[in-house]
Amino acid sequence: MDSSLLSCQIDPARLRSLLGGASGRFTIEALRECGSTSTLLLERARQNATSGSVLIADRQTAGRGRRGRSWWSSAESGLTFSVLWRFTGGVARLAGLSLAVGVAVARALENCGVPGIGLKWPNDILLDGGKLGGILVELDAQPDGMVAVMGIGLNLLLPAAGAEEFLHRPASLSQASSPPPDRHQLLARILLELAVVLDRFAVAGFSVLREEWQAHHVWQERAVRLLNGGLLDREGICLGADSDGALLLRTAAGIERCLSGDLSLRAA
Ligand code: BTN
Secondary structure (H helix, E strand, O other), X not given: OOHHHHOOOOOHHHHHHHHHHHHXXXXXXXXXXXXXXXXXXXXXXXXXXOXXXXXXXXXXXXXXXHHHOEOOOOOOOEEEEEEEEEEOOOHHHHOOHHHHHHHHHHHHHXXXXXXXXXXXXXXXXXXXXXXXXXXXXEEXXXXXXXXXXXXXXXXXXXXXXXXXXXXXXXOOHHHHOOOOOOHHHHHHHHHHHHHHHHHHHHHHOHHHOHHHHHXXXXXXXXXXXXXXXXXXXXXXXXXXXXXXXXXXXXXXXXXXXXXOOEXXXXXX
């Protein structure tokens, strides 16, 4: 596929028209380049940016992933954006938020006709087992409640670097459908699903989305390892997530709750 055909900056006006009646819930800005959409939006959160602020960048020069990793993508290969959302209450109300965002992204991809979408705890988006994208949720406590900046990166094309350079085998939307979904339509669908999911989450928390998340969880009931800093932390049978979004593992010691780490399949 000629990747130059896919290279286009998001047009906020077109995006707004695709959002229809929900466009009033979002304030959209698209940049050719920035360090990181999430870093920029966190700065703006401290300057009173409104809930529903969306920042999209064709290219990030300092894109960030989970656990201090970097996130690489180009205008042609990726869709990278962050969404700011305000919540009332304290940080405990936001347990499981990154998993809830995963549910919204999975719904959006499926509504765009992409088959084979899965989720991997805590916030990888998978396509036929490869990493299609990731979610990075960052929180800031403010006097009137919590602000969440939800950064989402999706591969439209396979990243240029060789697969051996990635911690997880990458996947891209171009593998699933040719041509891949139009990036404006995909982004609009994600924002629409996010609004629905976040409204529900704000009222009832992750527990009401848990069943849908588990249905997408690719390593449910499978033997897994949990790594921390590359070292084996625990291993057991993956029982999915609890109502706070913590991973549940059945280990030799019983059922354990795990709050962070990298999940990998255990060799049979
Ligand atoms: C991960 O899988 O480690 C999470 C990756 C999140 C990447 C996105 S791209 C848009 C936003 N801006 C960033 O700097 N990171 C997130």
